[in-house]
Amino acid sequence: MSKLLVKKSGPLKGSVRIKGAKNSVLKLMAASILADEPCTIESVPELLDVEVMITLLESLGLRIHYDKEAEVIVTQPAEKLLCEAPYELIQKMRASFLVMGPLLAKKGISKISMPGGCAIGARPIDLHLKGFQALGAEVTLGHGYIEAKADNGLVGAEIYLDFPSVGATENIMMAATMAKGQTVIQNAAKEPEIIDLANFLNEMGASVKGAGTDTIRVMGVEKMTGSKHQTIPDRIIAATYMVAAAITKGDITIENVVSSHVKPVTAKLREMGVTVEDDDDCIRVISNGPLKAVDITTLPYPGFPTDAQAQFMALLATAEGTSVINETVFENRFRHVSEINRMGANIKIEGHSAVIQGVTNLQGAQVKATDLRAGAALVLAGLIAEGETEIDEIYHIDRGYPQIENDLLALGAAIKRID
Ligand SMILES: CC(=O)N[C@H]1[C@@H](OP(=O)(O)OP(=O)(O)OC[C@H]2O[C@@H](n3ccc(=O)[nH]c3=O)[C@H](O)[C@@H]2O)O[C@H](CO)[C@@H](O)[C@@H]1O
Numbered sequence: 001m002s003k004l005l006v007k008k009s010g011p012l013k014g015s016v017r018i019k020g021a022k023n024s025v026l027k028l029m030a031a032s033i034l035a036d037e038p039c040t041i042e043s044v045p046e047l048l049d050v051e052v053m054i055t056l057l058e059s060l061g062l063r064i065h066y067d068k069e070a071e072v073i074v075t076q077p078a079e080k081l082l083c084e085a086p087y088e089l090i091q092k093m094r095a096s097f098l099v100m101g102p103l104l105a106k107k108g109i110s111k112i113s114m115p116g117g118c119a120i121g122a123r124p125i126d127l128h129l130k131g132f133q134a135l136g137a138e139v140t141l142g143h144g145y146i147e148a149k150a151d152n153g154l155v156g157a158e159i160y161l162d163f164p165s166v167g168a169t170e171n172i173m174m175a176a177t178m179a180k181g182q183t184v185i186q187n188a189a190k191e192p193e194i195i196d197l198a199n200f201l202n203e204m205g206a207s208v209k210g211a212g213t214d215t216i217r218v219m220g221v222e223k224m225t226g227s228k229h230q231t232i233p234d235r236i237i238a239a240t241y242m243v244a245a246a247i248t249k250g251d252i253t254i255e256n257v258v259s260s261h262v263k264p265v266t267a268k269l270r271e272m273g274v275t276v277e278d279d280d281d282c283i284r285v286i287s288n289g290p291l292k293a294v295d296i297t298t299l300p301y302p303g304f305p306t307d308a309q310a311q312f313m314a315l316l317a318t319a320e321g322t323s324v325i326n327e328t329v330f331e332n333r334f335r336h337v338s339e340i341n342r343m344g345a346n347i348k349i350e351g352h353s354a355v356i357q358g359v360t361n362l363q364g365a366q367v368k369a370t371d372l373r374a375g376a377a378l379v380l381a382g383l384i385a386e387g388e389t390e391i392d393e394i395y396h397i398d399r400g401y402p403q404i405e406n407d408l409l410a411l412g413a414a415i416k417r418i419d
């Protein structure tokens, strides 16, 4: 199994270009199920999760061509679209569940393995299912599978989400594209990835209005065509490299980023005493003084992203003073705490909060990535820890960072992958 070896690296310097967002591209790929014609998706990063989605779509009958060099995926509609997604694929990646909405819209039936909990929490799918039921689907559970069926097709409805779930908003939005009449999703998630998906759906002939606000209106259409779409840049990878600059007292320019997507991250770095210069699509992060402790509460967008929480935990581990991180999005997203503490940090968990007492330095240790962003946090901590840090179970990191070591090497980090 591969590992990453990270050595104390000194200030990282230079520029890095951000690739397409994992959390957007997986949904765009799922949405291509709806099209009667080929779809072209650009800026597709080379990630494990993308491979899983390709396998899943192929298992449903779509034909996929992925040009990794050009970062382009072309999807061809299935001659006979199947509607069942097995456990093997769903358990590998939660975003697999996002094929349910499009399948239901297109075929009137879909049978998907129930996704289990994962390293960051139980992650139920009740809001997705309530949405499908409101659209007229009959939902049954049995033998570990969820079957949703609408013999006479879906019918538009008003749906209020108890929580602005990203996945539920996306799944319901896709299901509603071909329902009869209008669907209104209230308390919808407002993440940039939702807007990207809505734009793609509209380019395919759907009528989705209000994405990016808390009320999304979808007017059903009869048919969806092909489309060509460029994926938005990955705001969480951008945030990770912003932290890399801050933690190593470096100077990194991040290119191909939408600055407004990382505002909460920029604000927290500035509060810590880091200089952040931002243009619309480029951010320079310069860090040379001491880092101040700050408090952070994760929230749905435009709040501070839970997907950047672990990386900030690594950063705050050596800030001056005591910081508190409140995790409000997932109920169990602190598994990285014990790993960062193995490196000499002083972090205590109190319910949904982590109290971080800054220490003067970290020490390299053998640690393991417990989930994707936890892994990224350990890489960041390894960059400033005395000696060498050996990170195991890095397949988690490969789910969401295309060859993280190459980006960091180019910025001057001492990092290598070993088998
Ligand atoms: C592939 C992808 O895009 N993943 C992102 C997506 O995950 P995902 O779409 O799974 O996240 P959600 O916004 O749905 O989940 C947020 C919270 O709502 C709860 N919930 C969700 C659905 C539901 O039916 N019932 C329910 O209780 C979840 O357990 C969690 O506590 O948004 C999260 C929140 O920004 C990010 O951390 C993930 O990186």
Ligand SMILES: C=C(OP(=O)(O)O)C(=O)O
Pocket (backbone or CB within 6 Å): 023, 093, 094, 095, 120, 307, 372, 373, 400
């Ligand atoms: C939690 C994440 O992804 P997923 O929802 O695919 O587990 C993430 O991207 O940080």
